[in-house]
Amino acid sequence: MAGETENYVELRHINKTFKNYKASDDIHFGIEKGKLVGLLGPSGSGKTTILRMIAGLETADSGDIVIDGRVVNDVAASKRGIGFVFQNYALFRYMTVYDNIAFGLTVNKCKKSDIKKRVEELIELVDLKGLERRYPSQLSGGQRQRVAFARALAPNPELLLLDEPFAAIDAKVRQELRSWLREMITRVGITSIFVTHDQDEAIEVADEIIITNRGRIEQIGSPGDIYSAPKTAFVAEFMGSPTRISNISEFKGYEQLDRTIHAVVRPENVSVTKKTEKSRYPASVEHGIVERVLFRGRELELAVRVHGVLLTANRRLEEARIAEGEAVDVFIYRVYAFHENEEVQIVDNANVGTENLFYI
Amino acid sequence: MEIRKNSGVLKWALIGISAVFLTVMLILPLIYVMYTAFEEGIGVFLAAVTDEYALKAIGLTVRVTVLTVIINTVFGIFASWCITRFSFPGKKVISALIDLPLTVSPIIAGLIYVLTFGRQSILYPYLQGAGIKIIFAVPGIVLATIFVTFPFISREIIPVLNAQGTDEEEAAALMGAGGFTIFRRITLPHIKWALLYGIVLCTARAMGEFGAVSVLSGHLRGKTNTMPLYIELLYQGYDFTGAFAVSAILVLMAVVILVLRSVLEYKGAKSGEQAHK
Ligand SMILES: Nc1ncnc2c1ncn2[C@@H]1O[C@H](COP(=O)(O)OP(=O)(O)O)[C@@H](O)[C@H]1O
Numbered sequence: 001m002a003g004e005t006e007n008y009v010e011l012r013h014i015n016k017t018f019k020n021y022k023a024s025d026d027i028h029f030g031i032e033k034g035k036l037v038g039l040l041g042p043s044g045s046g047k048t049t050i051l052r053m054i055a056g057l058e059t060a061d062s063g064d065i066v067i068d069g070r071v072v073n074d075v076a077a078s079k080r081g082i083g084f085v086f087q088n089y090a091l092f093r094y095m096t097v098y099d100n101i102a103f104g105l106t107v108n109k110c111k112k113s114d115i116k117k118r119v120e121e122l123i124e125l126v127d128l129k130g131l132e133r134r135y136p137s138q139l140s141g142g143q144r145q146r147v148a149f150a151r152a153l154a155p156n157p158e159l160l161l162l163d164e165p166f167a168a169i170d171a172k173v174r175q176e177l178r179s180w181l182r183e184m185i186t187r188v189g190i191t192s193i194f195v196t197h198d199q200d201e202a203i204e205v206a207d208e209i210i211i212t213n214r215g216r217i218e219q220i221g222s223p224g225d226i227y228s229a230p231k232t233a234f235v236a237e238f239m240g241s242p243t244r245i246s247n248i249s250e251f252k253g254y255e256q257l258d259r260t261i262h263a264v265v266r267p268e269n270v271s272v273t274k275k276t277e278k279s280r281y282p283a284s285v286e287h288g289i290v291e292r293v294l295f296r297g298r299e300l301e302l303a304v305r306v307h308g309v310l311l312t313a314n315r316r317l318e319e320a321r322i323a324e325g326e327a328v329d330v331f332i333y334r335v336y337a338f339h340e341n342e343e344v345q346i347v348d349n350a351n352v353g354t355e356n357l358f359y360i
Numbered sequence: 361m362e363i364r365k366n367s368g369v370l371k372w373a374l375i376g377i378s379a380v381f382l383t384v385m386l387i388l389p390l391i392y393v394m395y396t397a398f399e400e401g402i403g404v405f406l407a408a409v410t411d412e413y414a415l416k417a418i419g420l421t422v423r424v425t426v427l428t429v430i431i432n433t434v435f436g437i438f439a440s441w442c443i444t445r446f447s448f449p450g451k452k453v454i455s456a457l458i459d460l461p462l463t464v465s466p467i468i469a470g471l472i473y474v475l476t477f478g479r480q481s482i483l484y485p486y487l488q489g490a491g492i493k494i495i496f497a498v499p500g501i502v503l504a505t506i507f508v509t510f511p512f513i514s515r516e517i518i519p520v521l522n523a524q525g526t527d528e529e530e531a532a533a534l535m536g537a538g539g540f541t542i543f544r545r546i547t548l549p550h551i552k553w554a555l556l557y558g559i560v561l562c563t564a565r566a567m568g569e570f571g572a573v574s575v576l577s578g579h580l581r582g583k584t585n586t587m588p589l590y591i592e593l594l595y596q597g598y599d600f601t602g603a604f605a606v607s608a609i610l611v612l613m614a615v616v617i618l619v620l621r622s623v624l625e626y627k628g629a630k631s632g633e634q635a636h637k
Pocket residue numbers: 018019021023041042043044045046047048049050
């Protein structure tokens with residue numbers, strides 16, 4: 001319990017049902033001050049609902065929400081000291097950029113000169129100088145996001161909530177904005193929670209990731225932990241772009257596993273070598289047939305059929321070319337194995353180490 | 361193929377039919393109204409419209425219209441807001457009820473009020489006791505006009521409110537804005553043109569309403585005769601010049617409203633483009 005008091009935001013056993021759909025099922029987590037946390041899960045898994053309940057835009061059926069040591073269940077949304085960046089930004093379309101950012105200060109009856117100073121400061125921060133008199137319809141997606149960010153920060157909130165902040169932005173600019181947002185939040189030093197359904201985004205931006213699925217929390221941890229040590233079947237199948245294998249015990253190096261266990265394997269844990277190349281573990285390679293070769297820019301993506309399963313693997317461009325239909329050697333380094341409703345085990349190929357021939 | 365080949369002929373035929381139809385049904389009668397009004401010279405026209413009872417009728421129509429429009433604007437905004445922003449049991453019923461006056465004959469509307477507030481009503485003794493006269497008096501005329509025109513404003517703004525969504529209002533509320541501030545700064549700019557358009561339609565209909573008002577007014581010359589009722593009275597008394605002279609004024613007001621309506625439609629469309637670009 002001692003650890004819990006350090007949390008700046010805490011959700012305690014929150015439940016929320018819409019009509020008869022359980023959107024939040026015993027949601028329980030804490031967030032330390034100054035952290036940037038990502039709520040990651042598929043669409044409809046209840047991420048927005050969690051965010052809206054923290055903000056006070058939605059009321060939980062049961063459970064407590066604590067912000068800065070105070071239970072805020074009955075505190076009005078506007079009194080919680082929260083900045084909110086809406087999914088489509090919800091900028092005030094009949095107000096200029098300046099008025100949008102100033103809105104929160106104006107309605108709280110701040111002094112005109114203070115408002116001006118604060119808005120100018122924020123416009124400087126988000127680099128929108130010269131666009132103050134534009135309307136939202138005259139801005140690009142990235143600029144709108146920055147206005148939404150500045151508007152949310154204007155009243156100096158203690159907690160910033162962002163709902164899919166990158167969803168409305170072209171893929172090209174998105175990458176750039178991720179690092180921008182990360183840097184901004186670090187610079188302002190504000191505790192933040194953002195929602196996303198994109199695992200790359202969560203891994204890249206968040207200090208800590210909370211994985212949601214069907215209204216429940218599946219796992220909480222650092223991006224590294226979540227990625228390399230998934231705890232539940234859902235997380236194992238959600239992270240990376242894994243292939244599911246239901247006959248893993250037929251694969252060399254995994255014969256020790258239970259016949260009924262499921263496993264997932266990620267592309268980076270599959271190595272494909274040509275028959276003419278030397279494999280690192282010649283005794284435990286499987287025979288596979290390449291069905292598809294896709295050019296992915298930095299690398300090739302191969303779809304290889306092994307024991308009836310179509311595995312995905314990557315291969316570097318500078319390596320010898322592999323053609324579709326070619327017979328190859330396939331070696332699986334690691335799988336994540338699980339029985340339904342049980343914890344995931346990380347299983348390395350049993351032959352790694354015993355057969356360490358060409359290890360560099 | 362067939363249609364495309366003939367499209368030139370078909371197009372002009374349809375346009376021609378529409379033009380003839382409009383001319384016969386609308387333009388000719390309107391010209392005829394004007395012509396008859398001024399047939400016996402401007403002096404007679406002026407005499408007819410400055411007649412004591414004519415002026416009273418014009419005054420009453422203006423008063424009833426202004427009152428109706430104010431009440432319906434307030435009611436229309438509240439009703440649309442409730443329907444688009446809250447979910448509550450019976451919401452569908454209320455939305456349907458709002459449109460009722462469009463489907464009910466105005467005569468029925470008049471009769472409903474006669475039954476509700478007239479001699480045979482259980483409310484009558486209380487109204488009598490309080491000294492309130494509704495039937496065959498100005499309040500009755502206002503009530504009837506309100507009933508007939510109340511869908512116009514909400515029908516214009518409900519679609520706009522629905523399209524806007526609640527995001528911006530939610531964002532404003534989260535930043536601490538009160539209900540009135542949200543309405544004034546977020547919602548009103550959005551529904552402004554639709555609202556004005558609804559007000560114009562409501563005004564036009566309120567000015568011209570005959571049926572419901574006719575039932576409730578009692579036709580007291582100089583007291584409860586609105587312009588349309590007064591025109592009918594003159595007409596029944598074979599005073600065609602007088603009838604058409606007063607009609608001409610009503611037509612003139614309608615034309616002004618038509619122009620206003622076009623301006624609003626144009627501006628509304630332009631500002632809509634602005635906001636959604
Ligand atoms: N206001 C609401 N009324 C009814 N159902 C809702 C409402 N808000 C969300 N839901 C339902 O709750 C579930 C979770 O929604 P949401 O939190 O928006 O998911 P996410 O943000 O992860 O996509 C969805 O199935 C959605 O249909």
